[in-house]
Amino acid sequence: MTEQQNTQNVRLSRTMSAVDFAGYGVHEIAYVKPIPDDEGGITFAIHAADGTPLTVLPDREIAFAVVRQNDLEPVSAH
Template identity: 45%
Template sequence: MSTISDQATTPEALTMVDIRHLSEQQLQMLGMSQVAYVKSVTVDGEAAFAIHAADGTPMALADDCEVAFAAIRQHEMMPTLVH
């Protein structure tokens, strides 16, 4: 079991949810402030690495995968690579 909050973050407002039955909205919010992902992209014909929030919101571009990971860690988030 995991706790997911749809609206508030106070302990009293948290709801117990079976993680196997998360709604699409709950899944999108999972890890929002802790996880960012890196995806290789092409921008103006050049290889780059896009940094996205857990919900897919674009956050930044980097020239190098290691630089992208370092930027994410610098903001106290956990980086993950997406293919």
């Protein structure tokens, strides 16, 4: 990232309200997060960019595929 891009990003982050920031990417990004299931295994929760839970799936690759099928970009969250 260039210094100019970094400066623009800092300015943008200072001018965005909490509500604006929460909605950033809501129509482009979905987060995929591993979560424990009831049987001691791991499932994968999909959340909209604003944190809204969408679904839980048994496999990371399936979760990423479902996100892409809905014209969103999957991002791993921890």
